[in-house]
Amino acid sequence: xxxxxxxxxxxxxxxxxxxxxxxxxxxxxxxxxxxxxxxxxxxxxxxxxxxxxxxxxxxxxxxxxxxxxxxxxxxxxxxxxxxxxxxxxxxxxxxxxxxxxxxxxxxxxxxxxxxxxxxxxxxxxxxxxxxxxxxxxxxxxxxxxxxxxxxxxxxxxxxxx
Amino acid sequence: xxxxxxxxxxxxxxxxxxxxxxxxxxxxxxxxxxxxxxxxxxxxxxxxxxxxxxxxxxxxxxxxxxxxxxxxxxxxxxxxxxxxxxxxxxxxxxxxxxxxxxx
Amino acid sequence: xxxxxxxxxxxxxxxxxxxxxxxxxxxxxxxxxxxxxxxxxxxxxxxxxxxxxxxxxxxxxxxxxxxxxxxxxxxxxxxxxxxxxxxxxxxxxxxxxxxxxxxxxxxxxxxxxxxxxxxxxxxxxxxxxxxxxxxxxxxxxxxxxxxxxxxxxxxxxxxxxxxxxxxxxxxxxxxxxxxxxxxxxxxxxxxxxxxxxxxxxxxxxxxxxxxxxxxxxxxxxxxxxxxxxxxxxxxxxxxxxxxxxxxxxxxxxxxxxxxxxxxxxxxxxxxxxxxxxxxxxxxxxxxx
Amino acid sequence: xxxxxxxxxxxxxxxxxxxxxxxxxxxxxxxxxxxxxxxxxxxxxxxxxxxxxxxxxxxxxxxxxxxxxxxxxxxxxxxxxxxxxxxxxxxxxxxxxxxxx
Numbered sequence: 001x002x003x004x005x006x007x008x009x010x011x012x013x014x015x016x017x018x019x020x021x022x023x024x025x026x027x028x029x030x031x032x033x034x035x036x037x038x039x040x041x042x043x044x045x046x047x048x049x050x051x052x053x054x055x056x057x058x059x060x061x062x063x064x065x066x067x068x069x070x071x072x073x074x075x076x077x078x079x080x081x082x083x084x085x086x087x088x089x090x091x092x093x094x095x096x097x098x099x100x101x102x103x104x105x106x107x108x109x110x111x112x113x114x115x116x117x118x119x120x121x122x123x124x125x126x127x128x129x130x131x132x133x134x135x136x137x138x139x140x141x142x143x144x145x146x147x148x149x150x151x152x153x154x155x156x157x158x159x160x161x
Numbered sequence: 162x163x164x165x166x167x168x169x170x171x172x173x174x175x176x177x178x179x180x181x182x183x184x185x186x187x188x189x190x191x192x193x194x195x196x197x198x199x200x201x202x203x204x205x206x207x208x209x210x211x212x213x214x215x216x217x218x219x220x221x222x223x224x225x226x227x228x229x230x231x232x233x234x235x236x237x238x239x240x241x242x243x244x245x246x247x248x249x250x251x252x253x254x255x256x257x258x259x260x261x262x263x264x
Numbered sequence: 265x266x267x268x269x270x271x272x273x274x275x276x277x278x279x280x281x282x283x284x285x286x287x288x289x290x291x292x293x294x295x296x297x298x299x300x301x302x303x304x305x306x307x308x309x310x311x312x313x314x315x316x317x318x319x320x321x322x323x324x325x326x327x328x329x330x331x332x333x334x335x336x337x338x339x340x341x342x343x344x345x346x347x348x349x350x351x352x353x354x355x356x357x358x359x360x361x362x363x364x365x366x367x368x369x370x371x372x373x374x375x376x377x378x379x380x381x382x383x384x385x386x387x388x389x390x391x392x393x394x395x396x397x398x399x400x401x402x403x404x405x406x407x408x409x410x411x412x413x414x415x416x417x418x419x420x421x422x423x424x425x426x427x428x429x430x431x432x433x434x435x436x437x438x439x440x441x442x443x444x445x446x447x448x449x450x451x452x453x454x455x456x457x458x459x460x461x462x463x464x465x466x467x468x469x470x471x472x473x474x475x476x477x478x479x480x481x482x483x484x485x486x487x488x489x490x491x492x493x494x495x496x497x498x499x500x501x502x503x504x505x506x507x508x509x510x511x512x513x514x515x516x517x518x519x520x521x522x523x524x525x526x527x528x529x530x531x532x533x534x535x536x537x538x539x540x541x542x543x544x545x546x547x548x549x550x551x552x
Numbered sequence: 553x554x555x556x557x558x559x560x561x562x563x564x565x566x567x568x569x570x571x572x573x574x575x576x577x578x579x580x581x582x583x584x585x586x587x588x589x590x591x592x593x594x595x596x597x598x599x600x601x602x603x604x605x606x607x608x609x610x611x612x613x614x615x616x617x618x619x620x621x622x623x624x625x626x627x628x629x630x631x632x633x634x635x636x637x638x639x640x641x642x643x644x645x646x647x648x649x650x651x652x653x
């Protein structure tokens with residue numbers, strides 16, 4: 001554990017924080033409702049939708065474009081559909097939200113995380129997958145949506161090794 | 162009753178890594194029990210992490226989160242000894258919260 | 265030309281002799297039970313079949329056989345799902361019975377770091393005593409109702425006791441007692457006997473095809489297969505004791521399970537633990 | 553090869569076609585035979601789960617008066633029980649073939 005002796009950390013962060021808040025403030029005026037939905041209350045609607053594209057639209061109000069700046073880590077064959085370790089990290093800047101979608105699940109949206117300023121844009125979690133499906137991570141960075149997708153095979157276990 | 166939330170928060174001076182395991186059935190509402198009746202949906206919807214009075218991470222979960230859910234993330238601007246408040250609420254109005262010291 | 269032919273003849277003769285010598289002592293010994301030789305042969309079988317699996321890694325079951333699954337497992341081990349059972353077991357261990365005694369009073373060294381010596385052969389009773397049986401006996405001796413052998417309480421207790429022995433080498437002893445050798449042999453017979461409509465024995469899966477898949481599951485090698493018990497199985501989304509594992513394995517081959525802690529189960533646990541002597545305890549474990 | 557041949561023969565034997573509709577007496581006889589074989593298998597601690605379920609199906613059909621199905625199920629249960637008895641007796645020796653030496 002190295003002790004951090006740079007400029008007084010809190011002052012620097014406050015300045016940086018103030019600047020980004022102003023930016024976001026400016027940025028979200030035109031499509032305030034969509035962003036508001038993503039921000040505070042529990043996105044009830046999005047979690048109810050079956051189809052992935054609809055869920056993304058309900059949650060973010062726009063579509064995503066694939067990006068190689070997102071590293072989605074998921075097993076090739078899930079050891080068990082009930083506990084599939086999936087994690088994502090990204091080098092994109094100003095990330096405000098990360099969500100996971102499992103296309104073939106009864107409801108595509110599995111989880112949606114809010115990434116406040118100062119939080120590292122990376123999440124690891126364990127998802128349930130009904131069957132073999134594509135798993136998509138959506139990252140909202142600086143108001144735009146980016147995605148990365150991976151196929152995860154899930155087979156109904158029987159005997160248990 | 163021991164809290165349902167197990168948490169490990171360790172800081173390397175700049176970045177604090179947080180791992181949490183929560184004891185919760187996370188029933189999807191699509192599974193039948195031994196007698197063939199549907200087990201009603203019972204899952205955590207929101208999980209919040211706050212430090213120094215500021216939300217550092219908020220999870221909105223659906224029914225696709227594993228039983229005894231686990232999540233890991235990291236954040237800056239906290240140091241050893243700070244309090245990390247963790248709280249969750251589920252779709253049946255159940256909730257729990259705990260406070261952990263960052264090691 | 266002659267010399268070459270006789271050399272050839274002599275060569276093949278000696279080879280035959282050596283082969284015969286190698287097998288004959290085993291054949292003779294098979295009638296007389298020889299656990300030491302059995303354990304050596306058992307371990308060598310797996311060490312040769314999987315030369316690049318580190319010996320102590322065998323106790324990690326399917327994860328010693330498959331890299332992708334091993335990665336998923338290691339990720340889960342960072343904050344394993346058996347964490348709750350472990351805490352519950354620790355708490356139960358410290359909570360006194362109604363008569364004020366605790367489990368620590370029933371076990372050597374207060375029950376801490378002794379799992380590697382179970383099951384042991386009780387020369388007084390003339391039978392194998394497993395950790396689960398000893399725990400229930402301790403409860404009954406202190407006026408408490410015994411726990412189910414397949415439910416969470418028993419799993420939590422054995423999880424905690426296993427955890428206190430993590431890393432210690434399995435150390436099962438067979439006393440110089442005819443009945444102990446018989447129990448060992450009975451366990452070995454059970455291990456190799458085919459049963460159920462599927463006509464499988466434990467060996468059909470765990471000796472003939474470890475590392476391969478049966479439906480979606482990668483099969484664990486038999487060597488060290490009990491070292492990780494009790495286990496949290498995602499399949500059960502809950503804890504599983506040794507008894508629960510034996511019973512479910514039976515029903516999966518369509519054999520009607522015997523009663524928990526039946527002679528056959530305790531003896532096969534005795535056999536499998538003995539042949540894994542030297543390999544580390546890795547319980548409680550997390551499995552698919 | 554020899555063992556599975558005998559198993560096949562046993563199973564085939566039990567499916568001899570029934571000439572006329574089964575009566576309750578046919579059911580009782582078939583059920584009793586199946587139950588005896590199943591008890592023998594249980595006695596050898598080598599009962600199969602399918603024997604138990606097929607025997608139960610036979611009883612359910614019998615109680616419901618559907619004697620054709622009941623007799624067929626009882627026959628099958630008997631064959632399964634006999635096969636499990638055969639398995640237990642033959643395994644007494646053949647297990648050694650798989651033993652690691």
